[in-house]
Amino acid sequence: MSNLDDGRPAEPTLGPPPAHPTVTPATPAPPSVDARVIEDFARGFLRDRRDDRRWRVFFRLAWLLLFVALAWALVAQQRGVSAPSGPHTALIDVRGEIDAEGHASAEALNAALRTAFDDDGAQAVVLRINSPGGSPVQAGLIYDELRRLKTLHKKKLYAVCEELCASAAYYIAAAADEIYVDKASIIGSIGVLMDGFGFTGTMQKLGVERRLIAAGENKGLLDPFSPLSEAHRAYAQAMVNQIHRQFIAVVKEGRGKRLKETPETFSGLFWSGESALQQGLADHLGSLDYVAREVVKAEEVIDYTPKENVAERLAKRFGAAVGAGAAKAISGAVGLR
Incomplete structure (x- = not known):
């Protein structure tokens, strides 16, 4: 039989099927270094x-x-303040150092004093004092305002001294009509000081050179890193003496004939309350409750002391005045302490 194509379909033949090509799945290419960096960054x-x-x-x-x-x-603070109700004794606390930046500043205390004196229900005003002293300027401002308010309102002013009523604190107390103390209170210290430090010897030992450039021959007065000349010492002493004379005049004006002056009265010494009574620096023994009950005859006591608000307390806590202490320690301020 011929194998030539005769037009009929080819018959199937036995044998293995024709081979088909095997398709292998493509393996993805590993990402490039740049792609990994971009992915990590994203x-x-x-x-x-x-x-x-x-x-x-x-x-x-x-x-x-x-x-x-x-x-x-x-x-809550506003709700907690009790409004004056009827006749009462007005109280203002003078505590801690008398300073322009402290609780016992003239700005704060004078505002409270005006409120207390203006109140018709306040039968008298009591200063409860527990202070070692402070700024003569602040004490003078408070003293002058007390004298003005007493004359304006015709009200009695009493000072009740607790542990300490010294120096600038006594300056303020001298404005009172009567001063009450405890027998063990510390009273007096009628003097003025100007304190500071000198580091010239220490600097020489350490080999430190002071370089101070100033315009004006007295501009470096009391500089702690420069020697204190006799001329500067005399000038500072004269200024301190002048402030001391002002202090003495205030005490004599406030105490009047009750003061039993001795050579030590204005020497800067301080005394117990019992000794202060003998020298005429105080009038009676007594506490706040005693004065309100027995002297003013208004037992209810209303506190007019200025209170520090929450914002101020937070500001101080977070260091709003961090540099004040360091600056004060270096400058050597004048004080009644």
Whole structure:
């Protein structure tokens, strides 16, 4: 039989099927180094954004809570102040150092004194003093305002001295019509000092050179790192003596004939309350309650002392006046202490 094509389909033949090519799945190429860097950067960027959002939310909530706490504290403080009701004894505390930046500043105390004297229900005003002294300027401002208010309102002013009523504190107490003390109170110290430090010897030992450039021959007066000349010492002493004479005049004006002056009265010494009575620096033994009950005859005591608000307390706690102490320690301020 011929194998030539005769137009009929070819008959199937036995044998293995024709081979088909095997298709192997393509393996993805590993990412390049640049792609991995970009991917890591993108992931880190997204993570940082999420963290930033969380911190923003946290700080916003924190500020909100702080604001709410401040508002609540202020409202509570205002509700806690009892309004004067009828005849009473007005109290103002003079505590701690008498200083322009402290609680016992002229600005704070004078405002409270005006409120107390203006109140028709206040039968008298009592200064409860526990202070070692401080600024002669602040004490003078308070003293002058006390004298003015007493004359204006015709009200009695009493000073009740507790542990300490010394120097600038006694300067203020001298304005009172009567001074009450405890027998063990510390009273007096009618003097003025100007204190500081000199480091010239220490600097020489350490080999430190002081370089001070000033215009004006006295501009470096009392500089702690320069020697104190006799001319500067005499000038500072004259200024201290002048302030001392002002202090003495105030005490004599306030105490009048009750003062039993001795050579030691204005020497800067201090005495117990019992000895102060003997020298005419005080009038009677007594406490705040005694004065309100037995002297003023108004047993109810209303406190007019200025209170530090929450914002001021927080500002001080977080260091709003950090440098004040260091500057004061270096400058050597004049004080009645």
